[in-house]
Amino acid sequence: MLDQTALDAERRRLFAANRAGLPMPVAGLVVFTALAIASVFVDYASWMLLCAYALGAIFPIAMALQAPLKAPFFKTKSPLNGVLLPAVIAANLHWPVTVALMLEAPALFPLALGMSTIGIWAVVGWMYASPVGLMHTLIRVGGVTALFLLLPDTENQATAISAFVALVYAISIAGFVIELNARTKTGSAPA
Numbered sequence: 001m002l003d004q005t006a007l008d009a010e011r012r013r014l015f016a017a018n019r020a021g022l023p024m025p026v027a028g029l030v031v032f033t034a035l036a037i038a039s040v041f042v043d044y045a046s047w048m049l050l051c052a053y054a055l056g057a058i059f060p061i062a063m064a065l066q067a068p069l070k071a072p073f074f075k076t077k078s079p080l081n082g083v084l085l086p087a088v089i090a091a092n093l094h095w096p097v098t099v100a101l102m103l104e105a106p107a108l109f110p111l112a113l114g115m116s117t118i119g120i121w122a123v124v125g126w127m128y129a130s131p132v133g134l135m136h137t138l139i140r141v142g143g144v145t146a147l148f149l150l151l152p153d154t155e156n157q158a159t160a161i162s163a164f165v166a167l168v169y170a171i172s173i174a175g176f177v178i179e180l181n182a183r184t185k186t187g188s189a190p191a
Contacts, residue, residue: 011129014078016183019071020128020176025136026069027061029169035113036162044154048102048109055116080127091120110157114144114165121172132175140168 031054039047066072098112118140125133143164151157 008129010078010080011127012183014076014080015128015130016180017076017078018073018128019069020130020132020180021073021124022069022071022173022176023062023065023073024058024124025169025173025176026065027058029166029173030061031055031058032162032166032169036159036166039155039158039162044106044158047158048106051109051113052099052102055113058117083123083127087120087123090123091117107154110154110161111144111148113158114148114161115141130176130179132172132179135175136168136172139171140165143168 035047035051035054038050042050063074066074094112094116098109098116101108101112118137121133121137121140123133125131125136127133144161147160147164148157151160
């Protein structure tokens, strides 16, 4: 068993060894940017279906980005890795509701899309002893909710929410990189 000091040290070590898990937020940025662009060019019903497929592509894209980003987050051994599978499962429990909204209440779909898989971010932040994960969660929930309530129609919501989520991913990536560089400089985590 890990005591609190050992647990905190392992969280910091894992953050550095995984290079903050950068492939996942980079994949999210790519997918949500593509969804924002697609929302301008395809009809709303087609866009909703595209979203379902595109969200499923985040994980394979992240897997493909591990080597180019030198971030082997699925290969790093750690006792903390056991928290990931339950977090991924919990993050994907939105699908029954999201699909039901797509079929029965499509006007609510942009809100569901913006909130999809968001639950994993607080867990990732805790796992890496990083505030970035929780900040991603809170900024995304607040911004997506505001855009959903303030914009009058689903087409505008689709574009704005997708673009906003992409922006939150970009900010999270920047936050992780800044934190990774700071931790490496101060020696609070091995490089």
